[in-house]
Amino acid sequence: MATIRMTIDGEDRTVEAADPDMPLLYALRGELGLKGPKFGCGLSQCGACTVIVEGVATRSCVTPVFAVEGMAVRTLDGLARDGRPHPVQAAFIAEEAAQCGYCTNGWIMTTVAGLEENPNRSEADIRQMLTGLKCRCGTHMAILRAVRRAADEMAG
Amino acid sequence: MTDTLTMDRRSLLKASGALVFTLAGGGLDILALSPALAEMPQARPIAPTDLDTWIAVSTDGEVTAFFGKMDMGQGVDTAIAQVVAEELDVDVSRVSVVMGDTARTPNQGGASGSSGCRLGANPLRHAAAEARRVFVERAAQALDRPAQALSVQNGVVFVTAEPKTRISYGEMIAQGFDTALDWNEQYGNGLMVSGEAQPKSPLDYAVVGAPVARKDIPGKILATMEYCHHVTLPGMLHGRSVRPPVANAVPVRVDETSISHIPDARVVRKGDYVAVVADDEWNAIRAAKDLKVAWSETQPPFPGHEALHDHIRKAQKVGDNSVANFGKYVPYEPGPVLEAISASAKRLEAEYELPFQSHARMAPSVGLADVTGDTATIWSDTQKSHNQRDGLAKILGLKPENVRVIWKPGPGSYGRSDADEAAFEAAILSQETGRPVRVQWMRHEGHGWDPKAPAAVISCKAGLDEKGKLTGWYYRARGFSGWEVMFNASEPRDTLIGQLTGWERGKAQNYGVPGESYDFPNAVKFWETIAPLQDRASPLRCAHMRAPQEPQLHFASESFIDEVAAAAGADPIEFRLQYLTDPREIAVLEEVRRLSGWETRPSPALRKAGRLTGRGVSLNSGFGAYVATVCEVEVDEETGRVWPRKFHVAHDCGVVINPKSLRTTIEGNVVQGMSRTLFEEVRFDETAVTSIDWLGYPILDVMDAPEAIEISTINRVEEPAGGAGEPAHVTIPAAIANALFDATGVRFRRLPLTPERVKAGLV
Numbered sequence: 069m070a071t072i073r074m075t076i077d078g079e080d081r082t083v084e085a086a087d088p089d090m091p092l093l094y095a096l097r098g099e100l101g102l103k104g105p106k107f108g109c110g111l112s113q114c115g116a117c118t119v120i121v122e123g124v125a126t127r128s129c130v131t132p133v134f135a136v137e138g139m140a141v142r143t144l145d146g147l148a149r150d151g152r153p154h155p156v157q158a159a160f161i162a163e164e165a166a167q168c169g170y171c172t173n174g175w176i177m178t179t180v181a182g183l184e185e186n187p188n189r190s191e192a193d194i195r196q197m198l199t200g201l202k203c204r205c206g207t208h209m210a211i212l213r214a215v216r217r218a219a220d221e222m223a224g
Numbered sequence: 225m226t227d228t229l230t231m232d233r234r235s236l237l238k239a240s241g242a243l244v245f246t247l248a249g250g251g252l253d254i255l256a257l258s259p260a261l262a263e264m265p266q267a268r269p270i271a272p273t274d275l276d277t278w279i280a281v282s283t284d285g286e287v288t289a290f291f292g293k294m295d296m297g298q299g300v301d302t303a304i305a306q307v308v309a310e311e312l313d314v315d316v317s318r319v320s321v322v323m324g325d326t327a328r329t330p331n332q333g334g335a336s337g338s339s340g341c342r343l344g345a346n347p348l349r350h351a352a353a354e355a356r357r358v359f360v361e362r363a364a365q366a367l368d369r370p371a372q373a374l375s376v377q378n379g380v381v382f383v384t385a386e387p388k389t390r391i392s393y394g395e396m397i398a399q400g401f402d403t404a405l406d407w408n409e410q411y412g413n414g415l416m417v418s419g420e421a422q423p424k425s426p427l428d429y430a431v432v433g434a435p436v437a438r439k440d441i442p443g444k445i446l447a448t449m450e451y452c453h454h455v456t457l458p459g460m461l462h463g464r465s466v467r468p469p470v471a472n473a474v475p476v477r478v479d480e481t482s483i484s485h486i487p488d489a490r491v492v493r494k495g496d497y498v499a500v501v502a503d504d505e506w507n508a509i510r511a512a513k514d515l516k517v518a519w520s521e522t523q524p525p526f527p528g529h530e531a532l533h534d535h536i537r538k539a540q541k542v543g544d545n546s547v548a549n550f551g552k553y554v555p556y557e558p559g560p561v562l563e564a565i566s567a568s569a570k571r572l573e574a575e576y577e578l579p580f581q582s583h584a585r586m587a588p589s590v591g592l593a594d595v596t597g598d599t600a601t602i603w604s605d606t607q608k609s610h611n612q613r614d615g616l617a618k619i620l621g622l623k624p625e626n627v628r629v630i631w632k633p634g635p636g637s638y639g640r641s642d643a644d645e646a647a648f649e650a651a652i653l654s655q656e657t658g659r660p661v662r663v664q665w666m667r668h669e670g671h672g673w674d675p676k677a678p679a680a681v682i683s684c685k686a687g688l689d690e691k692g693k694l695t696g697w698y699y700r701a702r703g704f705s706g707w708e709v710m711f712n713a714s715e716p717r718d719t720l721i722g723q724l725t726g727w728e729r730g731k732a733q734n735y736g737v738p739g740e741s742y743d744f745p746n747a748v749k750f751w752e753t754i755a756p757l758q759d760r761a762s763p764l765r766c767a768h769m770r771a772p773q774e775p776q777l778h779f780a781s782e783s784f785i786d787e788v789a790a791a792a793g794a795d796p797i798e799f800r801l802q803y804l805t806d807p808r809e810i811a812v813l814e815e816v817r818r819l820s821g822w823e824t825r826p827s828p829a830l831r832k833a834g835r836l837t838g839r840g841v842s843l844n845s846g847f848g849a850y851v852a853t854v855c856e857v858e859v860d861e862e863t864g865r866v867w868p869r870k871f872h873v874a875h876d877c878g879v880v881i882n883p884k885s886l887r888t889t890i891e892g893n894v895v896q897g898m899s900r901t902l903f904e905e906v907r908f909d910e911t912a913v914t915s916i917d918w919l920g921y922p923i924l925d926v927m928d929a930p931e932a933i934e935i936s937t938i939n940r941v942e943e944p945a946g947g948a949g950e951p952a953h954v955t956i957p958a959a960i961a962n963a964l965f966d967a968t969g970v971r972f973r974r975l976p977l978t979p980e981r982v983k984a985g986l987v
Contacts, residue, residue: 086487090506098505103454104447108587108635109667113918116586144447153446160445164437164884167297167892168636169444170451170586198926202918204586205297205636206895208929210888 072137076100077146088134093117095133096143104144104173114202115174119143125181144173147180156180159218160211167205174201179215187222194219272330272417275358275401278351279308285379285394287312287319289352292332292415292610293344294324297636298892298949299438299885300340306881307345310431311352311423313376314393320439324609324631333412334608334712335637338771338847338947341881345945347417351405354419358403362396411610426879426941433939435884440633452605452632453590457660460592461501463492463653464512464666467673470911471526471763473519482516491515492656495725496761499653501661509666524910525758533577533974536681536702539754543705543733546750549772556750564696564746568687572791576684576780577974578703580764580906581677583641584921588670590634591647594660599626604647605634611712612644616651619716619725638896638949640767642674644713648721668916673720675767676906678704680735682780684787692792694803696746699737699784701777705753707732709767723761736773738781740845741806763913764906771950774846775900775957779975782842782958786827787971795824796841796962808876809845811938812852815874816841819936820854827962828969836861837869840962844954848946849877853894855959859967864983868898868960869931876938877946883937890952891933897956899924905976 070088074081076096083095091110096102096119108116110129117129120142147154153161156179166172175198182197183189189197194215203211270277280288289308295301301321309316322328332344356376363381364371367389375384382390405417426432443449468474474496483489489502489511500511527535546556565571592603600620606612609629617624629647637643642665650663665673680703687695709718710730716722717730735751757764789799797817804810816822820839829838836859843852854872859865871894880886903922907915915921957975965971970985 086504087506087510094506102447103450106451106453106587107664109918111667111917113667114586148446157445161441164299164441164888166441166444167888168586168634169297169440169449170635172444173447176445195926195929201926202586202923204584204896204923206892206897206899206924207888208895208924208926209891209933212926212929 070134072133074136074138075140077141077143083133085133089132092119092128092131092133092136096128102143102145106170106173108171108202114171115178115200116171118174118177120177120181123181123185125178144176147176154180155221156183156218159214159221163210163214163217165207165210165214167207171201171203175203175211179218183219183222187219189219191216270328270330272347272407272415273405275351275354275403275405275419277330278348278417279355280400281355281393281397283394283397285314285318285392287314289319289321289348290329291321291323291344291348292329292334293340294335294607294609294631295340295440295633296335296607296638296949298889299440299882300344301440302436302438302885303341303881304345304348305439306431306434306436307349308352310429311349312356312379314379316431316436318379326609326613326629330415331411331610332415334606334611336413336608336711338849338949338951339413340949341945342848342947343413347415349423350418353421353423354403354405355401357419357421358401359393359396363391366391366396432879432881433883436882438885450632452603452634453587453664455592455603455632456662457592457594460660460662461503461653461657462505462508463499463501463650463661463663464508465649465663465669466498466500466512466515466517467669468519470519470522470524471913472522472758472760475517476520477518479516483511483514486511486514492653494652494656497649497652497721497724499649501653501657525762526764526908526910527757528909529579529905529907532579532679533681536679536754541752542755543753544750546737546748548736548739549734556748558698558748558750561696561698561746561748562685565685565687565698568695569690570688570791571685572688572788573685574784574787574971574973576682576783578680578682578776578779579904579975580679580766581769581900581904582671582906582915582921583638583674583769584671584923585637585641586635588665588667589642589646590662590664591650592660592662593647593650593654595620595651595654598622600628600651600654602627602629602647602651603632604629604644605632605637606643606647606713607637608712611714612647614714615716615719616648619648619722620651620655638770639772640675640709640711640769642670645720648713648716648719652721652725671921672913672916673763675709675765677769677776678706678735678766678773680704680776682777684780684784686784686788688788688792692794694744694788697744697748699749699781701735701737701751701780703735703753703776704756704766705733705735706766706768706773707734708756708765711768720761729760736777738777740804740843741809742800742803743805744803764908770896771846771954774844774950774954775897778842778844778954779957779961782955783961783971783973786840786958786962786965790827790965793826795826797822798824800843806845808850809843812850812874812876813843815936815938816852816854816872819874819934820872822854827966829966831969835859836967838963838965838967840959840964840966842955842959842962844951846954847951848944849875849948849951851875851951851955853952853955853959855956855963857960857963857967859964859982861986864979864981864986866902866960866964866977866982867928868963871930871933871959873933873935873952874938875935875948875952876940877948877951878940878943879945880937880939881945886937886948887935889948890935893950893952894933894956895924895929897953898928898930898960901957901960901976902928903976903978
């Protein structure tokens, strides 16, 4: 049994993993009971499991839990601060940019990482930032409106 | 987890009579998170004739509506809340909607045929109107005034002439309504009730028709909403199913020692179904991967996907009809039509080829079951929980009244997807192990083993006279039955584990024909079905997928009308208008012509230098709605990439309940339709499905999303609400294919329109 320490949404947390190769997703969903990162493919192909590790959008379904030892992990669950949604969340709510909402975690976390790095993005940049994420319901138009709104808001 | 703990949990359940379970890790009590569950945890008798079955009002005036359908992500619960708020005269923010729990909601047929508003809202509209009437009657007594002297505003009844004389709904609810409703004695989509009260005239609507914010959105964005995937049960096992490498192989020998290195993992077998269970989820995943199974030697069952359409052409017919989904048999006679066509000045013939498609949900199937002796509780994101309950009762050998299915939100489901499968597998595993079990399918199962949209070859023939008028119209759809797996899970034979444990598959036959109002002379439309490629537990078993068979049928019919129009040298919209008879079909077609700035001319466009561009139109009516779509495409000759840059959609679904979610729903119809048209095709070799992940089965990426989708909704306040979850989707394949023809002068008749196929066709 390996004990792995990390910071989750600003709090020090410890995960007990029988198999250190276990993907981070199973620690977040299982032991820590988070609702944001979701299982979609387990193959790093859809993005539903995305978290931000040290500022980088990361697919937690293929990231071994030992690989984030000592690192700072941000999740959708901890994005809102003091009851206030992150600007990206506020934009997704305003645009109603979800249908079933199962993939939404990936779009929001990828957007947060991208816009916090640089909010000045053209339409083409935004699409490039989001390429590879899957949405089965076809919510892409509302998502693009929400990301545009968030980028404008964050660029000030 | 020990047996002692399991016992403790069960004693607790018995003692409290309440549904109590905890979320993993946090130890949070679900009752604290979900007021709806906390308010009324007890299972209660559900009688459509009892007003209390439909509507509950708390002493502080909060309203709960009980809805026997569920939302797949288009905001149906908000629309239902609007309808209830409208009739009850309460603020919509005070109405919450409980969906799909068999112990708490009447059987309204689940998510089905774009019927959430079209049919599902009707009983609640009447129930809410009746509830308002009862409150006004009680207020008349309490305030000692005649009912005509009273008004209602946000759940408060007051004397119109002296508004300070008032009483609130919460003060009058007492033990409920205790009021009987008339019921048409139907369950399912057609369930209808009414009371003494007449619902409001649509002309007086204030909440219905308003862009009310969707109630589900904040929970999805803030990660507070509980999906079925989040539910955990104390002491539960994690189950994973083990699938054969050759689709029709059955297990001969299972080597249990092959997983002895994984703590707590063990094998469960029932019939030809093999699974592993473990206390820890990751261990269950590892065990399913490591388990060594000797499978039977079989004849490979499939022709391979490149030989699919030849197989469909040559296979023996097993069923036929000349009407769509639910009609009775109507005879047809193609002979005279073919004679009329062959005697024509100009004759046209075309064949359209449609692939198998996968529901490919964002997450594959999940389900939890707790089977304890003669009762069972199931958590599922099924589209039809009441039907699933009946099927579970049969496969478990329990009475239906002892089985409760609790619907929880899941990844969108657009038809008979894999949603029911894991619930059935969890139920069997729970019964076999005596523990609660959670089954989560893996990605390769979601793509590889979900029910598929049926592949087809559609043959069309037509004749034109010297003046370009139609002389005959022949339409034959030939494919696998869309009812190989029926559209609900009320029979175990319609699940994978059912077939693996000895339930023989059903034999229902269905494909369909397009239903628009074109008044073609000498017309015949019919369908034929062929036998499945594999008789039992097939990964290519077919079922309903969004607007069942309609996108396939309309790809052919609406493409062929364009082919005939082109042969007649006519503008595609003008040509359609010559033959249409339904005024609402004509209206949407004229509206989309205006909206898109359509240039009246025949297709194809004259080819210009540089990038190829074109526009195409397509029409659909069904589910109580009328849609015409114009697509503008760009085609890259070098790569074969087709990019629908812009869509214009004219949409009439009767009275609009929520214009904001209607627009996003239409956008979803369009974008998912693009995905099915341009990218989606199940691939398989002779032994198995080979497109088992998002690389093998690509769907639309954001780089391919259109630049804009312009929508014009025609709000017909005087018409009943139609469906919106499917009708626009149906128009997309032909709108794109017609635009592609307009741009290139080449007609593409096989879906999907992949770059390889288009590039090859342009040479």
